[in-house]
Amino acid sequence: MVVQVANVRNSRGRVYVALCPKDKFLADTCPYEASAPARPGVTTVVIEHVPAGEWGAQAFHDENGNHEIDRGFLGIPKEGVGFSRDARIVLGPPKWRDAVFTHGAERQGIGFKLRYFTGPGSPEAWAEEHPAK
Secondary structure (H helix, E strand, O other): OEEEEEEEOOOOOEEEEEEEOHHHOOOOOOOEEEEEEOOOEEEEEEOOOOOOEEEEEEEEEEOOOOOOOOEOHHHOEOOOEEEHHHOOOOOOOOOHHHHOEEEOOOOOEEEEEOEOOOOOOOHHHHHHHOOOO
8 A cells, every 4th residue: 555645844754654443543553554754745655465444544754763653732743643534633633434444455545644733834833924914
């Protein structure tokens, strides 16, 4: 499976993607994981030998190389995170039903974007760059 992760804000670190069945969605470990060096804009991550079925993808931009999502106040991610089908993150992680997709027997590709809640690419940074008139 080829996963195109968009909105990567810089080339620091790696972009990690995990494919999870329903019972592992949002867990720390999923049966199919891979990473690629971060590239500003779109980073492509290839995950091999994914069987057909229903999956949810979760990704994060590990900018500092510690292999985990750094969190700040109230557990808000400091690094970019994203989910298949661009499942929304509203007052907490998305629901399975919003992220689930069906993977067939053939090689397939999906794409979604990262969201940053702090620093460049965050809602606060956007508001500073685009003040209300």
